[in-house]
Amino acid sequence: MSAITVSNLSKTFGKNRALDKVSLTVERGEMVALIGASGSGKSTLIRHIAGLETADNKGGRIDVLGDLCQDGGRLNPRLKRGRISVIFQQFNLVGRLSVMTNVLIGHLGRTPRWRGTLGVFNRDEKLKAHAALDRVGIPQVFAQRSSTLSGGQQQRAAIARTLVQEAEILIADEPISALDPSSARRVMDVLSSINSEDGITVVVSLHQVEYARRYCPRTIAMRDGAVVYDGPSTALSNEFLAELYGAASEELVLPDAPAGQAAPAAAAAERERPRAELELA
Incomplete structure (x- = not known):
């Protein structure tokens, strides 16, 4: 298949x-x-x-x-749209929310609606979000507002949300076009890592x-x-x-x-x- x-x-x-x-x-x-x-x-x-x-x-x-x-x-x-995750050039994070909350949003497809509406997440869900941020190399920013991150950090936070979502396919639409070369390499390193280590299918649009x-x-x-x-x-x-x-x-x-x-x-x-x-x- x-x-x-x-x-x-x-x-x-x-x-x-x-x-x-x-x-x-x-x-x-x-x-x-x-x-x-x-x-x-x-x-x-x-x-x-x-x-x-x-x-x-x-x-x-x-x-x-x-x-x-x-x-x-x-x-x-x-x-089942939760099996596909899409990240965009614009990052699509909620700037006024913390990085941790943005990553936790990846759980919404598998949590009761009332918990998602109220933003109530259990300990295991929070531990998984912390692990995802560590995986993409930005564990230290979990409490910051998303709007305070650099472009490369925001893109990596978006990828962390994908890891929490447990998507089987990740589609990235020009995820590095707005980044400097160093940040672009970090983002591509993360995408390559989750592809090779987790077996996630990755389709990435590149300019x-x-x-x-x-x-x-x-x-x-x-x-x-x-x-x-x-x-x-x-x-x-x-x-x-x-x-x-x-x-x-x-x-x-x-x-x-x-x-x-x-x-x-x-x-x-x-x-x-x-x-x-x-x-x-």
Whole structure:
């Protein structure tokens, strides 16, 4: 049973074709990068997988962990959404609440409604939240208001909330695009750790391909709402990106980034052949 299966998914906003018959599969336990220049359809695809958008074609279908998520533009109301966690570029923490309370919110899907409404959490739940903050490297900030944290700390607090939620799939929509390089590496280190140590499936949308090369064995590249490459991240040399995206490839390459450098997390992928060849219109 795959973690995520997307079949023939299309979405149009006005005259803009945001997704064009997208099909892909992510297996359980994978860490997959989703890359593309601005407007390529990455965020739209993520919102569909998370159940935040519906497709506009009758043939489009998404299955998550063996359960139907949506089919023909209709969401499945019985989908267990707690199995999927999404973190965004904007962190989505409640700034006036403490870091600990924000992380404890991850328990809400498994606690009685009255306790969630009143913010009543038991000792075991609090211990689990403390352990999650320790896991992401910020145990000392548990009592601070979330609004006082740096961007990187807020993103790690959001990941701690995911650990408390016990999600089986973590989808991250450009989680490091607003962070400095040092904070970005810390966040990616945490995502890589929970993938390799906990077996959580991670799909991370990235705007810089260097992080895909370094952390994700597999990359799915999108352009104009379609998948144009699906294969080993190590194949994504700067020259290949230029072939895929033309001048827009400059958005995806960090200054002075070595072209095609093998990444530690992707070393095993060097021996794999691409899952799909370059598709040029």
